[in-house]
Amino acid sequence: MNMVNIKINGMPLSVPDNYTILQAAKEGGIEIPTLCYLKDLNEIGACRMCVVEVKGARSLVASCVYPVNEGMEVFTNTPKVIKSRKMTLEMLLSVHNKSCLTCKRSENCELQALCKELGVENSNRFEGAMPDATYDTSTLHLIRDNSKCILCRRCVAACANQHVAVIGPNSRGFDTHIGCMFEQPLGNVACVSCGQCITACPTGALQEKDQCAEVMEVLADPEKYVVVQTAPAVRAALGESFGYPIGTNVEGKMVASLRRMGFDKVFDTNFGADLTIMEEATEFLDRVKNGGVLPMITSCSPGWIKFCEHYYPDLIPHLSTCKSPQQMTGAMIKTWFAEKNGIDPKNIVVVSVMPCVAKKFEVKRDDMNAAGEDIADVDIAITTRELARMIKLYSLDFKNLPDEKFDDIMGEFTGAAVIFGATGGVMEAALRTAADVLEGRSLENVEYTEIRGTKGFKEAVYKIAGMDVKVAVVSGLKNAAEVLDKIRSGEADYQFIEVMCCPGGCVNGGGQPIQPASVWNFNDVKALRAKALYDEDKSMKVRKSHENPEVKKLYEEYLGEPGSHKAHELLHTSYVARNKY
């Protein structure tokens, strides 16, 4: 790598020649403010927040996309620069719905933070016409409020990166707005509900559909038996909403808060994850033995399922028929648990806390009613962000709560389940079980490190009981599309594929706490959160799903064998082909 010598604010600095001014400045201890810039995703130099002066240049340049070169002299905080950045903000504010006091993104809004940092004094410096802003509530998972949109196009880039690309800039000039084809509401187009647009949004223009009020209502209803379950990735990120460093596992305090909110039982979706592995590994082995459709693809991620249904409906037979851990846990609460405890499933409300907004869609899917036609497996799915909001609403002193454990029966889980939250985790968990079953003994090695890490496309071959099992692990729908194209063309020689909708897996789900671009651009947030899960797995005594004592009990008492008729009835589901246009 060649180095170049530059000066930033008179300070000499030697940096690689492929750096932008923004990167070089960061190395020199200067964080140039940005707004539209998202590393590797949205590098368009459009918003003009990051402008700097370069000696000899005719005008201010956008440091996020301007490469360094030998002898360059950069000035990042001259009066001219500051004045320009401030004016950019004042102009954005002139067409912004400034209801900051009540905005859910208040204190977590990049526009607000920049106004504070740059000392914007008058939020109404430029007054005039306001654009006609749309307010789109047509989907189950999100709300678009274009009155708060600053047209940075980060959501557009996130959507395109998912190979979905159903949103984009329409019209031009003052009328420019982010929308869908032919001004259709999002609910009418092939959106997969992943929510990557929400976590990319710097302001309050995109938000999950908040269901906290519904949860509070059922909690206050003495007739209802309210059970909560939490997905593995939630514990790895919830702490960020309370000032913990990224990657802190707050499982104990999360359980304590849920209990104090008044949930009758606090269960772990990890129980369902172990159950998923039992069913999925069985289904896989059955397909291998009996010539079923291969490669088989995992079905835990509802955004991924919807993507396959819209964009690759011909490949639906490759999907595992297993419900996701959320739905399996819900199904078992409303059948096994209800019967065991003599509770009418009609009176049970299952709330799930998920790192995901697509789960809001999944709970409303057809064929998700184990306990009877009108009884949904899961009633309400809220996101990690909504849980954080509820904890604050209930005035719980999160940091000072004791660390508590999940309730019995469906609070028991293994290390295999915990890693479901990171890309590669489901595959690793399935291999731990499949290998033991095929070898007919308990293998000592449980770590499949080749398929770990946040890379979007991973593959490996494992020798299990004399058989070569070739697997692929992909996260992010761009990578999913790549592997699906390979299947279509007949090039894919895998037996088993894990697909996670969100890049990096659930730890980077669309329902997770939102980190500003300044953090994303210079930290591997996905890897930090995933580490919390792999650390927990490592610390656990039982690390294989089939060794979960409660799951064993469930099969003995209720389901019989994995893949039994009853298991199929309660724990498996079906898919539908959907339109792309």
Added chain:
Amino acid sequence: MQKRISNLPFTGTPEQEEKLNAVIARHKGEKGAIMPCLQEAQEIYGYLPVEVQTMIAKGLGVPLEEVFGVSTFYSQFSLTPKGKYNISVCLGTACYVKGAAAILDEITKNIGIQPEECTPDGLFSLTACRCIGACGLAPVMTINDEVYGRLVPEEVAGILAKYKEGNA
């Protein structure tokens, strides 16, 4: 102003589709293929309804939203069909100060459509255009190639009636 989107039923023919497919095949794989495809599609169909844009998106393998974004960015593209008679009312400065707005109002009242729309029977479409260089005749409108100048609102009904009766 945001573009109006036609809600009239699509009446494309197999011949038109064949022509469009040939256009798409010619441009597929090119960088920036959306623009020429939209231009030629508009020549074939007269406008760019969702059915046509979907064919382009499918054919080129690009997102439909991207095609739509381009079609709403450039003023040369129309999302509404042109009628047998396209009425174009000049709203340039000279026409405007001479009362073009009242002329436009009178027309919308008479045929029941807004600018950028087409009557359901396909007879008239209406456009509000910028200066056509006939300022001496302000306020001015054209119906296809026919120019009508120094208009007053009272004349509008009579002129339109000729077209309605087929005596133009």
